[in-house]
Structures are given as structure tokens and as C-alpha cells.
Amino acid sequence: QKEVEQNSGPLSVPEGAIASLNCTYSDRGSQSFFWYRQYSGKSPELIMSIYSNGDKEDGRFTAQLNKASQYVSLLIRDSQPSDSATYLCAVISSGSARQLTFGSGTQLTVLP
Amino acid sequence: GAVVSQHPSRVICKSGTSVKIECRSLDFQATTMFWYRQFPKKSLMLMATSNEGSKATYEQGVEKDKFLINHASLTLSTLTVTSAHPEDSSFYICSARDRTNNSPLHFGNGTRLTVT
Numbered sequence: 425q426k427e428v429e430q431n432s433g434p435l436s437v438p439e440g441a442i443a444s445l446n447c448t449y450s451d452r453g454s455q456s457f458f459w460y461r462q463y464s465g466k467s468p469e470l471i472m473s474i475y476s477n478g479d480k481e482d483g484r485f486t487a488q489l490n491k492a493s494q495y496v497s498l499l500i501r502d503s504q505p506s507d508s509a510t511y512l513c514a515v516i517s518s519g520s521a522r523q524l525t526f527g528s529g530t531q532l533t534v535l536p
Numbered sequence: 537g538a539v540v541s542q543h544p545s546r547v548i549c550k551s552g553t554s555v556k557i558e559c560r561s562l563d564f565q566a567t568t569m570f571w572y573r574q575f576p577k578k579s580l581m582l583m584a585t586s587n588e589g590s591k592a593t594y595e596q597g598v599e600k601d602k603f604l605i606n607h608a609s610l611t612l613s614t615l616t617v618t619s620a621h622p623e624d625s626s627f628y629i630c631s632a633r634d635r636t637n638n639s640p641l642h643f644g645n646g647t648r649l650t651v652t
Binding site: 456458460465466467468469470473512514524526527528529 | 542570579580627629633640641642643644645646648
């Protein structure tokens with residue numbers, strides 16, 4: 425079974441700090457990786473996509489992918505209380521089904 | 537960006553009745569749509585994969601006769617919760633991808649179902 429693992433948290437960081445969220449996946453052939461943010465009672469919102477090894481930056485967000493280690497992370501710089509949410513890692517598996525598999529999510533709290 | 541519209545956002549129904557939830561992709565064609573259910577403070581649970589023009593694929597443990605899925609066009613999928621019971625109360629979220637295999641899922645805003 426293809427799995428995506430995340431530390432469920434909760435992760436608490438002070439306002440202005442860097443929040444680091446981690447995700448590992450089991451399917452070595454996976455090619456596409458995504459981070460979603462989900463506020464309580466709302467549906468997930470796509471915040472980052474990454475497809476190749478290395479870093480990808482978008483504003484205060486940086487996604488990091490290491491396919492050799494089967495590891496993808498999300499860094500949030502200058503964390504704000506409004507960043508408090510659950511962050512979901514998602515991976516498109518290899519194979520014809522191209523199924524998107526979600527991790528269970530990491531709950532982040534940014535303390536003012 | 538890709539937009540997925542889900543309706544209604546909130547519904548309250550009596551036990552034994554049926555509820556239909558619509559999911560539309562507004563600016564792209566979706567051959568595949570996905571239906572998720574989420575209980576409070578729990579992770580997303582994939583219920584079924586809706587395939588345009590063919591039968592939906594249900595995840596293990598999801599009753600296909602209770603959760604009827606129809607995907608009649610490339611922009612519309614519906615989920616009907618039949619003979620709803622209080623334990624069906626949950627947050628139902630649809631999502632869709634465009635035809636590009638590596639594209640991300642885009643989610644609707646979800647439907648909060650309460651069965652009394």
C-alpha cells in the first residue's frame with residue numbers, strides 16, 4: 425500500500441519563527457507532490473506544488489523535495505497566527521491510476 | 537486558477553431522507569472527480585472516485601447503494617446520500633483534476649450534512 429506519512433503534531437511555533445513541516449512517502453516512483461492547507465471546518469486549499477528535487481519558493485513558503493530520501497517538506501517563514509491550520513501533504517503515485525494520496529495532516533499553531 | 541464549485545454548502549435533513557450534493561468544475565474538464573468525507577478533527581477519507589461516463593469506484597467499506605455517484609458530464613458529478621442516518625452527518629468534500637495527469641486536486645468548499 426502506498427503511504428504518505430506526516431507527524432500529526434500539534435506543532436506550535438511563535439509568531440515570526442520558521443515552521444517546518446515534514447512528509448515522507450513510500451512509493452519511490454512518485455513524481456508529483458503537493459501541500460494543502462486546511463482551516464477548521466473548511467476544505468483543503470492548495471498552497472504549493474513541487475515536481476523536481478530541490479527547493480521551490482513562493483512568498484513565505486518553501487517546499488523542499490528529496491526523491492532519494494523520499495522526503496518532502498514545507499517551510500513557512502515569518503509565521504503568522506493566520507497560518508494556524510492543518511497542513512496536508514499529498515503525493516501522486518506512480519502507475520496507471522495516478523492516485524493522489526494524502527497524509528493525515530500536521531496541525532500547526534502559531535502563537536502570537 | 538481551477539475552480540470547483542460544490543453545492544449546497546450546508547444541509548440539514550431528517551433521518552430516512554435523501555440528499556444530493558453537486559460538484560462542478562467551472563473552468564476545466566474533469567474526467568475524474570473524487571468524493572471525500574471528513575469527521576471532526578479527523579483526516580480526509582476518500583469515499584469514491586467518480587469517472588465520467590462510467591461507474592464510480594468505491595473505497596473499501598463505503599456502501600455504493602447508500603452513496604450514489606453520478607458523473608454524467610465532464611464538469612458535473614453528484615453524490616446522493618440515500619436514506620440518511622445521523623451517523624452520516626459529516627463534512628463531504630468533492631475534488632477534481634483536469635486532464636493533465638500530474639495536476640493537483642482542486643477542492644470544492646465542502647458540504648456540511650447534518651441528519652436529525
